[in-house]
Amino acid sequence: MSYQNILLEKESGIAKLSINRPKKLNALNRETLGEIHSAFAELETDDEVKVIIITGSGEKAFVAGADISEFADYSVEEGKNLAAKGQKEVFDRIANFKKPVIAAINGFALGGGLELAMAAHFRIASDNAKMGLPETSLGVIPGYGGTQRLPQLVGKGRAMEMIMNAGMIDAKQALQYGLVNHVTSAEELMELASKTAHKIMRNSMVAISRAIEAINANDEDGVNGFDKEVENFGKSFDTEDFKEGTSAFLEKRKADFPNK
Incomplete structure (x- = not known):
């Protein structure tokens, strides 16, 4: 299947799914979320694929958030439907996927981007990565699972602070918080993700x-x-x-x- 906003590569049992909108810092729009949904449907039935790595195209961003222009004029009901559909079809699906999903955070992971990374089973970050949930600075709250998954990973108090101040933390602080499992250089990020995937594949x-x-x-x-x-x-x-x-x-x- 061909995709417009993501790249899907498969090699030696590993599928690499890259969000591919570098001019938009890989921001998530409806079309991209639909393609991620379709890609995971494809990966679910591909017996050759054992582990999935999610990352972002380019050197600046994993995913720098949702495409705000798409929902700036939404009503209450439209906003609820947007969050419900996104959670069901993408974020919850990834979290409950039967094959291991690793997020390789290669830059900015903000808003929906951090929520996408948190939906993965664990996270590896490059040392230049920045993470945060800035939604309250836009007058909204995280809607793709951020208010639930962030406290599970970093604790309630830190999650409250991160969501309330709408700021960013760097990779070192994310590691200290337990938000990511490992931090490495940008040059070695995908190599570490691949090595980790191969280590997993040695097991049942x-x-x-x-x-x-x-x-x-x-x-x-x-x-x-x-x-x-x-x-x-x-x-x-x-x-x-x-x-x-x-x-x-x-x-x-x-x-x-x-x-x-």
Whole structure:
């Protein structure tokens, strides 16, 4: 499938999805969100793809926010529909995706851009990255999960401060806060993301998928995360990966998982 606002490259089990609107600092408009949705539908059914890396095109921005010009004149109902559709079709889909999703933050990640990065399962940033949720400076609040995911990652107090002051933090501070997992140079960012993806792929992708589901269950209303963990732990015993993993351990060799 061809895309106008994103680039999708696949190699050695890794899919690299780049937001490709560099003249707009990769700002998210409706068309781009629709393409991200379509790309993840494609990646979900591609058995060759094991890990997805999301990044931004160019050297300045991961995603510098949403395209404000598209919703400046929206009504209350239109605003609610915009947030609901975006969360359901893109941000929540990424957060609950069965394959690992890594955000490689290569510059500004602001507003919807930081929300996109936070929807990924974890984040790696270049040392020139800047992150923030500036929505309150526009008279609005984060609408793509920012008020929920930021407190989960950095704590309620820091999230309150970041959203209220609408400012930016640098990569070093984001690492200190726990917002990102690793910081590296801009030149080494994609190499580190790729190395991390390959390290993940050495393990059972079936087990990883079930671990993602169990971890996310803790955030769902009415769902007991411990119960989901018990359920998915039990399911693991009926997989070829479990048989291969335990056999390899007992035979003191590296496992060659069939991912079944």
